[in-house]
Amino acid sequence: MMLTLYRRVNPVNKIKKLTGLTRVIGFGHNEPPAQGEAGNTTITQAAHEFSTMANEADSISRSSSRCLSSNTSTPDGNPRVKRVSIEGNIAVGKSTFARLLQSASPDWEVVAEPVSKWQNIESGTMKGTCASSQTAVSNLLQMMYQDAQRWSYTFQTYSCMSRLRTQLQPPPARLLSSEGTPVQVYERSVYSDRYIFALNMFELGCINSTEWAIYQDWHSLLMEQFGHQVELEGIIYLRALPQKCMERLQRRGRSEEKGVKLDYLNKLHIQHERWLVEKSTELHFEKLKHVPVLQLDASVEFQSDPDVREQFVTKVTNFFNNL
Ligand SMILES: Nc1ncnc2c1ncn2[C@@H]1O[C@H](COP(=O)(O)OP(=O)(O)OP(=O)(O)O)[C@@H](O)[C@H]1O
Ligand SMILES: Nc1nc(=O)c2ncn([C@H]3C[C@H](O)[C@@H](CO)O3)c2[nH]1
Secondary structure: OOOOOOOOOOHHHHHHHHHOOOOOOOOOOOOOOOOOOOOHHHHHHHHHHHHHHHHHOOOOOOOOOOOOOOOOEOOOOOEOOEEEEEEEOOOOOHHHHHHHHHHHOOOEEEEOOOHHHHHOEEEEEEEOOOOOEEEEEEOHHHHHHHOHHHHHHHHHHHHHHHHHHHHHOOOOHHHHOOOOOOEEEEEOOHHHHHHHHHHHHHHOOOOOHHHHHHHHHHHHHHHHHHHHHHOOOEEEEEEOOHHHHHHHHHHHOOHHHOOOOHHHHHHHHHHHHHHHHHOOOOOOOOHHHHOOEEEEEOOOOOOOOHHHHHHHHHHHHHHHHOO
16 A cells, blocks of 8 residues: 655745755844845735644634632622732843832732743752762743753743743632732733733744644644633733833843844834734734723833822722723
């Protein structure tokens, strides 16, 4: 019997060959990311083709109502403690803003992005010379920036898993007994993992079509299984132009981000705008399509200006009260 194997042509690879974008995004210090938008539209079309294919069987019906054991519901079925994520480009100021919120009200609990986990993955033990052993530690954030094509898929599996853990953390007792509007605030979410970063890496060719299909498959399964526990009631979008984010990124000087180029921040900015402003990103979770978004101008300097800080806190308070 003869077996015929058909090899599907990966349109992204084909496009990369056509446009010469063989290393669409190399953050490694010897591999600057390609400048300009060459080929991006076509890659985006290919991305859409694949995301449609991978998701036909994947349209999510919300999982049968899984109750939050640690977050009691109001009579209308909504969780007592609201859940909001802060979204925005790299170095736009999410952690800084989160600290401001944390100090503004005891009813708000901020949960940081698990960056330090990505920088310190215990990856086994190394035998030392004199019978001692040392723990080997990998920095996945650095590995991803140095060789995006090799490590992006691995990075997205780990970032998404660690975000899921973060979002599943029960609210602290203080929030459960609050008489105001208690809110758990996450720095980014399982949704930006998919609709900002993983999607962007796919469009850049750093995640191939097989990896993207697999990512979407398990992401949808997890969202379905964890149902209401990972849903958000609101999103705060901190918006600033990529140039401003670049200035802050450089000022912060995180060593892993040395190779990040303005072009990459431009692309991430576009993904945020599509998802949160233009609403043109194809989403697969019904509730997410209707989550209210509070957009704040993050380009203003608020650290040294108490009036600006107060205005931000007032806007956020009103937003939370209306969720
Ligand atoms: N409103 C602001 N005005 C001026 N500088 C700011 C402002 N917000 C943050 N910064 C500075 O910009 C840098 C990046 O801020 P921060 O670490 O809060 O960004 P981030 O969005 O959390 O980053 P990441 O995307 O890596 O998680 C820091 O050096 C911080 O002090
Ligand atoms: N590739 C990729 N996928 C993600 O889901 C993701 N989330 C955050 N980051 C990068 C941005 C900052 O450098 C740093 C801290 O936010 O980590 C990500 N990078």
